[in-house]
Amino acid sequence: MARASREELMRNYQVMCFYLDDITLYLQTHPTDQAALRSYEKFKQLKKEAAKEYTDAYGPLHSDNVYVTDRWTWADMPWPWERQE
Amino acid sequence: MWTYERSLQYPVNISKPDAQSAKIIITQFGGPDGELAASQRYLSQRYSMPFKQVAGLLTDIGTEEMAHMEIVCAIVHQLTKNLSLEEIKASGLDTYFVDHTLGLWPQAASGTPFSATVLQSKGDAITDLVEDMAAEQKARTTYDNLLRFIDNPEVRDPLKFLRAREIVHFQRFGEGLRIVQDHLNSKNFYAINPEFDLRKPRCGS
Secondary structure (H helix, E strand, C coil): CCCCCHHHHHHHHHHHHHHHHHHHHHHHHCCCCHHHHHHHHHHHHHHHHHHHHHHHHHCCCCHHHCCCCCCCCCCCCCCCCCCCC | CCCCCCCCCCCCCCCCCCHHHHHHHCHHHHCCCCHHHHHHHHHHHHHHCCCHHHHHHHHHHHHHHHHHHHHHHHHHHHHHCCCCHHHHHHHCCHHHHHHHCCCCCCECCCCCECCHHHCCCCCCHHHHHHHHHHHHHHHHHHHHHHHHHCCCHHHHHHHHHHHHHHHHHHHHHHHHHHHHHHCCCCCCCCCCCCCCCCCCCCCCC
16 A cells, blocks of 8 residues: 555544544533534544554654654654645 | 644645735734634633633634634745735735735735734623624624635635634534523623622632
């Protein structure tokens, strides 16, 4: 299987983040909705997996997760506001 | 506190520069119903909000608005990045360019600088939540108006996402208002300011 592109893995991560953000907001005003609570648990896990998949292939999403070599690499990757060439 | 996440909430990939669109979209960065105003409105209001659940809502939505500000800025940046001087002049972006070149600066489409006078933090839970619901509607109308002028699907797509979030936030703030009202006397929700008049007396006073 071909290696997933940066764009594909980022898109997958964004989708999982969005599900989680939207459910989190819903739960603020519907704290006892059992189906939403189960969705929260499900997408919390999926987001964690998507973040790991992206980070392992293309680098960290947070500055507390930089893989240290002999130089600081956090700024090496494109910033999110740049167009993906 | 906040931590920075190296991803946009919704992807922005615009292949064709367009100064005309950038000139009007910037209003959702620094204009009267833009994302900067939205984030500061909710994040300022939350400190005195006496109902924990609603303070949580203001925090989450205020945080999401900062992510929306980043999306709007990414759109304007990508629309302007490779413009020629001729295109800048022909579109009328030259009046912005002389002051900011192609840097991002919070202003309305009219050129009016960002101002905190477009938002309110009144220290009254009902007043603030009604302001917030109106703000979401005003932002939704602004996105609708932008979409009337913009044809490029690469630009329309993230704007449509942002528009949809205004509707979701309107719904959530409506629920927040209902939660506040559930704590009050239903005979007259507006008799008091729940943030000020329901404070617990200080010890010894």
